[in-house]
Amino acid sequence: MTSPSPEALTALKSALGPGGWTDDPADIAPWLTEWRNRWQGNTPLMLTPRSTEEVARTVRICAEHRIAIVPQGGDTGLVGGQIPHGEVLLSTRKLRAIRDVTPLDDAMTVEAGVTLLEAQQAAAVANRMFPLSLAAEGTATIGGVISTNAGGTAVIRYGVMRDLVLGIEAVMPDGEVFHGLKRLRKDNTGYDLKQLLIGAEGTLGVVTAATLKLFPIMRSRATAVVGLDSPHAAIDLLAKAKSETGGGVEAFELMKRLGVEFALRHIPDTREPLDSSAPWYVLIELVSGEPGGAEAGMERLLSAAFETGLITDAAIAQNDAQRAAFWKMREEQSAAQKPEGGGWKHDVSVPVSRIADFLDEATAAVERFYPGARVSAFGHVGDGNMHYDVLCRPGADLSAFLARWEEGSRIVHDIVARYDGSISAEHGLGRLKTDEARRYKSPLEIRTMKAIRAAIDPQRIMNPAVLF
Structure with a gap:
């Protein structure tokens, strides 16, 4: 992938006009670091399109000039998938419209930059509920939680984001718009493109709007x-x-x-x-x-x-x-863990029936590997998802402890794999786990994912460092 030429950058700026881009380092800086401060990114240009058409226009220019793009929502991701490292940063935060709420269909259509909390509030006005809830819901955007297939606290009853999306509008890697904003519960007409886009971490296109399932408010x-x-x-x-x-x-x-x-x-x-x-x-x-x-x-x-x-x-x-x-x-x-120093973070899932066994075995293995390590486990046990975090013992050398993250995490992930679990339950792979996932995905899975990506984005301009 080539670095953006001055001509390409000029074309992108012209396509969006005043207010649709910035190259001011001070304006861009807050969007180049993720919450855990593990990655510090860089970009020559941050694009902030205000409509689907503007997103399409910029993606077409990037495709023409072979410029790599990292899409970003609310920057609440925890695996670094939203942080650019030389790519153009395309923020969807200005796609702010709640296009419609239709109680009779138990559905609403919102743009990608609407926050999860705003979507919940819009549903409540119509005496309905959008059930996805997580700690960052005031900042996390609909486009982001779709792209990462977020879970949250109510998965046991309502499912993950994949289960809550009826339709998607997205700009594909060549700049063409996929108009898939349907309200249908049944549409058995072949491959479901929206399901490919959900959880793709921005590698197959830029989600610009979605039609979401709503539910009655419990009494x-x-x-x-x-x-x-x-x-x-x-x-x-x-x-x-x-x-x-x-x-x-x-x-x-x-x-x-x-x-x-x-x-x-x-x-x-x-x-x-x-x-x-x-x-x-x-x-x-x-x-x-x-x-x-x-x-x-x-x-x-x-x-x-x-x-x-x-x-x-x-x-x-x-x-x-x-x-x-x-x-x-x-x-x-x-x-609450941050003031205690850094830790080895794990977002894993195992069958619900094996959670307790996993916690026993993983904790014993970690304590053998690093005596004195402090395990702080919490999470959505109702759906099998545990956040299994290992913190340094008080007074120990934190740098030396963090240097063993990869080795320590391999111990945890190998146990997860033996329990037929997943090394990423709800955060995605991002930059943190893409290479690690190769150890646990079958050759067939990796080969198929690569083939799908190559068919949809043959130039690999969409979030090129993430996934296979």
Whole structure:
């Protein structure tokens, strides 16, 4: 791929006009570093198109001049896939329209730069719910969560982003627009291009808009935090919750005591979730279409769990403020680790039935490999996704510890693979895991993915350093 010539850069600037681009290093700098500060990127030009047509215009110019492009949404990704390293940076943040909300179709169409929180709010105005929720929802954009196939906290009930998209509009690598904004639940007419674009991390085109599934607003909701002795008890409690509520479990989030201690130490306005301390905690959220149904279900569940010894303590949120406090403890788990120093980060998934076994085996292996390492595990145990983070022991040489990230992560990922899991559950591969994934993907999978990419982007101008 060639570096952009002065003529090409001039053509891109002219195509977007004033306000549609910047080459000012000060303006670009905030968008060249990801949240974990692992990558510091660079770009000769940041494009900020305001419409699908402007995106198409710029991609056509890039295709003509063989200029590589890195698409970027809210820059909340954690694997470096949105950070340019010499490529042109194409930001979709100015694609801001909520094009329509159609309650009878349980659907809405929004542009790629709309934040996840704004999409949720637009759905609520129409007395509907868009269920995808994650800690960065005030910044993460629809285009970004589609491109990474984000999961979040309600996957157990509603699925990942792939399950929530009805249609997509995207600019393909040659600049042609794919007009795929359908509201259909059924369309059995061959290959589904939108599904290729979901989770492609910007390698097959630039998502500019999407039609999303909406759901009825539940008439009751109950949130609780419980203490448990082990992840094995958590898995048993999950099974009981599913049986007790008949599918009413919307969130089931596991946290280790160490992560709770980090949050209490470093995050303002957090407090102990329970009167007693426990080795592990689960945040449970139940919903029901019947008034009072979720509250009654929670009471039954917790009573039965106490009787059988599955849980040691519990607290049910009595109001929105208490519910928010419970969720803050969970959502700040990553942020609470930062003051403790760097760590080996893992976003992995295994079958739900194997989560507890994975945690036992991986922790024992990591502690043998690096004595004194601190494991802070948390995540969406209801769908098998754990954020398994390994932090340096206090007082140890942090640089030396971080230098062993790749070796330590290989131990964790090999265990994940033996459990038929995935080394990337919801963050994608990006720059962080693309090479690592070659170890775990079959030759057939890699060969097929390369063939698809070559057919759609033969010049490989779209996010060229990411995926195969």
